[in-house]
Amino acid sequence: MIFGIAPYNPILGETHHVTRGNLNVLLEQVSHHPPVTALHATDEKENLEMIWCQHPTSKFYGTSVETEVHGKRQLKLLNHRETYEMNSPKLLIKFLPLPWVDWVGENRIRCHETGLEAELYYGSNSWIRGNARTIKGKIFDSTTFELLYEIHGQWDRTVKMKDVSSGKETVIYNAKEAISGLKAPIVTDLKGVWPSESAVIWGVLSQAILGKDWNKAREAKKVVEEKQRELLREREAKGETWVPNHFSVAHSKEGGGWDCAPIQQWVPPAPISVPL
Template identity: 90%
Template structure:
């Protein structure tokens, strides 16, 4: 957290711990009658409704925006799984490293609270070592987030475009994350394309949040492909660990099965070579997403006015202090400012244009975001190594 003497004018840059394996959040949400209170939010919502415009009271907010949560999945990690992707000597070694890294992107969510909906033009700019990551909210309705991450030393690049669509189904909310994710290993001239599994929030019979569905990873240059399936091995969520992942890696040109994958993404995941029968642990959640550290401001003057941690800083501070009156006022102030800016643009006949991405949209191809800069510059916010 950073404050200044002119806090009322400049706001507060407020950064919190990332979501990690330990449930290590600075919010301890244990409200009485939690299920009843959560379900009361949806009493006037019809099953099948799109919740992308749904507004939450600060009482149900995690003290950070979706923009920050997306970014944390990339730059907050206990070991350098991303760097390993570039170091594999063979295409198969690099591909299995990419699979391991893709599993590490998943983070345990907390039932009963959700991040803020980012405002239009909101940014989040963070560095971890040589990895520089920049996110921008390129659309508000519908919500679309663009991410660009680069590491000049390792010569790798990430480009994501995410469009989540949460829908209410009576006893659950299911969020499908549309959009393309790319990881480019420029030294090897390889591009890995992948999608995201769905986020499922279940209210009954027991409250639970989990990642479910298919995650497909492809590299057209090598012909290698992976199909991962996230889901539950428990009966109605009453027993067992539902955070399972099963799948396979195969050569898409010959359809030869190479490896089988099995495990739990919040524990360990193993890979079995189908030819030799040898098993290898390719992912250990305790090493990757346990005890993660919060980012820190290293150059306060370099923080943009659009920075997520600044826009929502006063609100986040109020939520952690359980000062709900000031939290409501802070959230209202951000929302009113956005409505005012929208009215001003409409009065001038202007259309908002992203600052860091070129965005295209079509009904057939969905949303596509291309970064304007080749390399993301070092950020004024960094993650301690």
């Protein structure tokens, strides 16, 4: 890498606030050591809510890096009074023989109210055989263990779901359609952008990277990180502890788990918008 080191290192209190349609999303970096990111997303029209608290840990294996994403993820369908809890598969980054990125491991999704549960398995078979980035799983009733649906496909192409009772197959995810429809975010209210917004904090660094001015990029990164060290010294001198602005955070040292509860019931519309 020309830059020499990872250019971005999320700082304490850094945020990203964005809107797409009726969905408003807010992320905040609630811990720096270890890195923990909290997410709250709400859609008042559809009456749904998402709450995530993510803490990644990585292991280096010489020719690859495997990152395990810890933390609780919840999707709440408030109209139905249903909460779906899920974990995350591991992210695998290979360097040799060729650069390669894949999800691996198990992903479980469960709704306690309905008893519905999904078990998904992400595979990392050799890309040479043409069947990498695979996903396979099932949806069943955890109270009776009745199998309802089978899932199979490749997450970077298409994923299909088969109704066990009828045998009918349905495409539930098409990566090409999903990605081709994405549009770049735009700033709709410049004055409403918070100073903690990622694009503001790393703006000079990003412009330097785009302009391939590596010396300026390194200096910009140094300025951001030195400011954080100065703020830390000031807090320590005053005996203060930093508190997140948008989440209430609890940490269990014994279990190593993090719980991030949003302070607001609904995420407000953001000054940054992703067009539909």
